[in-house]
Amino acid sequence: MSFTQLGLSDAIVRAITDHGYTTPTPIQAQAVPAVLAGGDLLAGAQTGTGKTAGFTLPMLHRLSTNAVGAAQTNKTSQRVIRALVLTPTRELAAQVEESVRTYGKYLNLNSAVIFGGVGINPQIKMLKHGVDILVATPGRLLDHHQQGTINLNQVEILVLDEADRMLDMGFIHDIKKVLAILPPKRQNLLFSATFSDDIKVLADRLLNNPAMIEVARRNSTVEVIAQKVHPVDRDKKHPMLSHLIKSNNWSQVLVFTRTKHGANKLVEQLDNDGIGAMAIHGNKSQSARTKALAEFKDGALQVLVATDIAARGIDIDQLPHVVNYDLPNVPEDYVHRIGRTGRAGATGEAVSLVCVDEHIMLRDIEKLIKQTLPKEVIPGFEPDPAARAQPIQMRSGNGGHGGGGGGRNQPRSAGAVVKVRSAQTAKPRSGPPAPGGAKSGPRPAAARRSGGRGR
Structure with missing residues (x-):
């Protein structure tokens, strides 16, 4: 199967072809038609399989071919946010937005990414110019809403990327607040590397009769x-x-x-x-x-x-x-x-x-x-069989999230940054690597100019 057969526009296929990709990965082959159909989607795939392109490509197609949305944008004096992608961390937000620019470079759409770590004033100024597609971390998005510097009334597509990680990091309350300020009529896409009971609860709350895709065994690890x-x-x-x-x-x-x-x-x-x-x-x-x-x-x-x-x-x-x-x-x-x-x-x-x-x-x-990991003792480093277990420190000394995966009450940084680039004119810094083979489906490039936490 080719990307053309998935129903994507010529402009998007051209951008994909520019980077030498010809074959969609399994998650892309299933997710792209499902998103193009316009319904909600719950998608699970192990990390590294191309989930980002699985929603980025059809999102770009729908926004660029939706005459009603395009007319609304042209009617107003500036662009309105028509698609919102929420991610848990700065690095991931930067990667997703770079994918949007890479695959939308021949479209009349632009994008921005906002996350914490620097002053908020530059992003407020740039948001005033108008954005079609916004990639954001939850807390910083709410900061803008509270300050009245962002309008989400025209959002047509909402994507929760790495939703399981957002729940792990304690963003459920922020997510609920975001959902409350979005228009009720929209397409919802929930992507997650793993499924949990919390994810099921969120999906039941967010999604309306969704299509469901799971391209790998639940919580499985990559066989290679x-x-x-x-x-x-x-x-x-x-x-x-x-x-x-x-x-x-x-x-x-x-x-x-x-x-x-x-x-x-x-x-x-x-x-x-x-x-x-x-x-x-x-x-x-x-x-x-x-x-x-x-x-x-x-x-x-x-x-x-x-x-x-x-x-x-x-x-x-x-x-x-x-x-x-x-x-x-x-x-x-x-x-x-x-x-x-x-x-x-x-x-x-x-x-x-x-x-x-x-x-x-x-x-x-x-x-x-669901597997027993092989164990290998390294000569010279044999463990003491008489050693007794000791309590493990789960957090760093300042009370922040130390990397153990909990961090429900983790503090967030104070500022945020936004970068707006025309998807039609901007040159991507680097082509996104392929997740399914040397010339297979696209995946976001490594994070650029990013840092900090999910705020």
Whole structure:
């Protein structure tokens, strides 16, 4: 099947073809016709399979061919927001908006992305020029509504992207507030990497007789990812990680820690071992996060240490290694973490360093993914069989979300930024990588100029 056969306009297919993509991924092949039909949609697919293009492509088609909406835009003195995409993090918001620009570059539509981390005045000024498609994080969107700097009365399409993550991060109340200020007549699209009881409740509240797509087994992990567990004592994790990186000549490694403090400490330890590393988490400035992501994507940085806040904002082709330095306390986060590798049909390796404190977490993860992970003891790092489990710190010292996946009352940053670009004239900085093969369906490019939390 080709993208033309999915019913997309020539202008959109042309933009896709410009980047060498010819074949839609399974989620795109099912989601695009469902969205084009105009009904609500509940879609589940494991990370890295092209969910973003699954809603971006048909959304662009519907907005560009909807004569009523176009007439409304032309009738007014400025553009009105016709599509709203909510995402949990800055990085993901930036990626989604870049996909909108990339695939809509031949359309008379423009887009903006707003999220926290910088002053709010520049975005207020730019929003006044009018936006067709807005990508936003929930809290910052509500800030604009409260200040009267945004009008959502003309929204035709609402997308909740990574809805499960938004619920994990405690955004359910913000989401309810957003729903209350949107026009009742609209198309609703809910995309999620995993399904949970909370997602089902949200779907029942939000969606009207939706089509349902699930292209992979519930909460499954990508089959091309080789997963293994290295048992180790808690105080030997850092030496083991350095040993694995050096002995295996790993050149690009994404490492997940449970807390922000733990991420910073590990970076210092790796640097002392002669291994280049940087950290990305909620306490890092926007410029620091952007720099770390850019250098890691380009291959200039050997190790990127992250908390779960960044798990869905890192989209890198051919990322070979993901290491769980600490296991997540929310089992679903394991799926999101290791989904950073094994993308675009490539193989990948996910290694977990597990101490006695984390045995219950490991059991919960294995129950979720319905498989027992193979265990391999590294010579010289044999765990002490007499070691006793100790309580695990779930949050960083400042009370913010430390990367364990909870963070229901997580604080949000004060400012936001917006970037508006014409989808017709702007040149994308980089083409989005393909999730289903070297020349398969499109996926958003890595985040640019982004950082901070979901606000």
